[in-house]
Amino acid sequence: MILSSFFFYFALQQPFLTGILLLVSGITYWTGLKIGEGREEKDKKRFLWLGVGLNLILLIVIKCSFLVKFPLPSIGVSYFIFQAISYLIDIELEKMESEKHFGYFLLYMCFFPKLLQGPIERGENLLPQLKAPYIFNYENTRDGLILFAWGLFKKIVIADNLAPYVNRVYNNVDSFTGLSLIFATYFFAIQLYADFSGYTDMALGTARLFNIRLTRNFQRPYFAPSVAEFWRGWHISLSSWLMDYIFKPLQFEFRNWKEYGNALAVMIVFLACGVWHGVGWTFLVWGGLHGIYMAVAILLSKTRKNIYKKFDLSKNKIWYIFCILFTFHLICFGWIFFRANNMGDALYTVTHLFSGWGSQLSHPGMIFREMGMKDVKLTLLPVLLLFIVEFLQIRGSVMSRVTALHPLLRWSLYVMLIVYIIYFGAFGNEDFIYFQF
Numbered sequence: 001m002i003l004s005s006f007f008f009y010f011a012l013q014q015p016f017l018t019g020i021l022l023l024v025s026g027i028t029y030w031t032g033l034k035i036g037e038g039r040e041e042k043d044k045k046r047f048l049w050l051g052v053g054l055n056l057i058l059l060i061v062i063k064c065s066f067l068v069k070f071p072l073p074s075i076g077v078s079y080f081i082f083q084a085i086s087y088l089i090d091i092e093l094e095k096m097e098s099e100k101h102f103g104y105f106l107l108y109m110c111f112f113p114k115l116l117q118g119p120i121e122r123g124e125n126l127l128p129q130l131k132a133p134y135i136f137n138y139e140n141t142r143d144g145l146i147l148f149a150w151g152l153f154k155k156i157v158i159a160d161n162l163a164p165y166v167n168r169v170y171n172n173v174d175s176f177t178g179l180s181l182i183f184a185t186y187f188f189a190i191q192l193y194a195d196f197s198g199y200t201d202m203a204l205g206t207a208r209l210f211n212i213r214l215t216r217n218f219q220r221p222y223f224a225p226s227v228a229e230f231w232r233g234w235h236i237s238l239s240s241w242l243m244d245y246i247f248k249p250l251q252f253e254f255r256n257w258k259e260y261g262n263a264l265a266v267m268i269v270f271l272a273c274g275v276w277h278g279v280g281w282t283f284l285v286w287g288g289l290h291g292i293y294m295a296v297a298i299l300l301s302k303t304r305k306n307i308y309k310k311f312d313l314s315k316n317k318i319w320y321i322f323c324i325l326f327t328f329h330l331i332c333f334g335w336i337f338f339r340a341n342n343m344g345d346a347l348y349t350v351t352h353l354f355s356g357w358g359s360q361l362s363h364p365g366m367i368f369r370e371m372g373m374k375d376v377k378l379t380l381l382p383v384l385l386l387f388i389v390e391f392l393q394i395r396g397s398v399m400s401r402v403t404a405l406h407p408l409l410r411w412s413l414y415v416m417l418i419v420y421i422i423y424f425g426a427f428g429n430e431d432f433i434y435f436q437f
Contacts, residue, residue: 001210002103005112014073020058021080025109027054028084029102035091036098048092055081064279075435076116078276080109082241087123089245096124104130111212113203117196117434119215119237129212137211144208146399149417151201155432156425158382159195162187163430165371165379166339173345177356179367181349188339189332190383193222195433196235220390222331225323227293230331238276242269263295270294277338277437282346286337293330378424 010018031051038044059081065072087108091098099105108127114120169176169184176184200217207214221233231239247269254261267288274287297304313319333350340346360367368376392398402410 002107002110005110005115008112009110009115012075017073017075017077020077021110024055024058024081024084025106027051028087029105032088032091032098035088044092048088051088052085055084078437079118079120080115082120083109086241086245090123099127113206114214117199117432119200119217120241121215125215134211140208140211142403143399144205147201147205147208151198151205153417153421154194154198154201154386156421156427158386159191159198160426160428160430161379162191165373166191168372170339171341173348176370177352178354179357179360180370181353183367184371185332185336189335192433194386199432220393222328223324223390224327225320226297226327227290227330228297230327242273246272259298263298266294266298267291281343282337282340286334289334
């Protein structure tokens with residue numbers, strides 16, 4: 001499995017990345033052993049800061065290498081370095097013991113399904129599974145293949161078919177106004193979700209073939225009624241990592257400031273999240289926006305509770321739907337900065353969202369022609385299917401309901417999914433969006 005994982009990573013034709021993975025693994029394994037062996041708390045802290053510091057230095061050097069005109073590839077680096085840091089902290093906090101067997105530890109670091117885009121796995125979850133003897137399990141194999149196919153559908157059929165329209169607009173925003181910019185932003189929101197969650201489904205599905213259950217990374221984020229709920233369902237392994245290893249320590253430090261301390265802590269966390277995605281103003285603004293969303297929610301939490309109680313809004317379905325739509329648009333507004341090539345493009349987009357509507361509404365087909373969409377129905381039908389499946393997930397696992405169907409109906413759905421991927425998939429050169437992070 002280790003050899004397969006390194007072959008998988010080496011196939012990127014970036015031997016530098018393989019060297020970084022080995023270096024991070026060696027540093028983390030050795031400092032982890034030292035933390036576990038330490039009898040005095042100061043000795044444990046010393047090796048903890050040594051391991052965390054060296055890993056962070058490597059991450060910063062790679063992320064900021066473009067500043068010295070010598071950009072280094074960074075595919076997967078953020079994920080396995082964050083995983084290494086959490087491993088060391090969990091040992092120091094005595095949540096788990098250090099792994100003595102270097103082979104198992106190396107596999108924990110380089111297990112190929114989660115190597116390129118996560119999820120960011122905790123040692124206490126993954127290491128015991130890697131040590132379990134393999135026994136063929138039909139249900140795991142079946143579920144893994146279904147997950148992989150569904151993830152491939154989201155990536156190839158949805159994300160990659162939306163990519164040309166999004167790229168056409170966002171790579172030349174000055175040529176577009178109004179509804180074209182709005183639709184491109186909506187499409188990017190869907191493209192990003194289908195792209196990233198598609199990879200995650202394929203990663204989880206592949207791991208399931210080996211009876212390994214990786215962390216679920218997405219849970220209906222666009223059906224969230226608040227930004228806080230959105231982050232409980234979006235990139236869950238990263239958001240929980242930021243919560244456990246940055247927010248909670250900061251929250252403890254600022255505990256005397258009460259809700260103002262929590263607001264400051266969450267602001268710092270999301271600024272760090274923005275920097276993690278990229279060193280640039282667009283990502284910093286995107287992270288800052290989410291920090292502001294969350295900070296305002298914290299500061300107004302008492303007022304919100306009083307309003308909900310006074311008007312009995314907690315059980316009002318119309319209000320709940322309004323909250324989902326409002327949250328979705330807050331998230332989409334942030335995606336403008338996330339997707340824009342630079343701050344100039346982002347500011348142009350924001351300031352031209354509501355211009356030119358008159359001519360566009362009088363010729364609605366022109367909007368999609370401008371974006372290069374030849375067949376709107378063909379593009380949006382898979383998107384509709386995605387949202388239907390997401391909605392059905394609210395009432396329980398769709399996969400369990402599919403696998404409980406009559407074999408003829410079940411296999412008909414499997415074949416339809418595969419045929420749709422083959423005939424309507426965009427088999428081009430669109431990389432996964434989160435490869436760049």
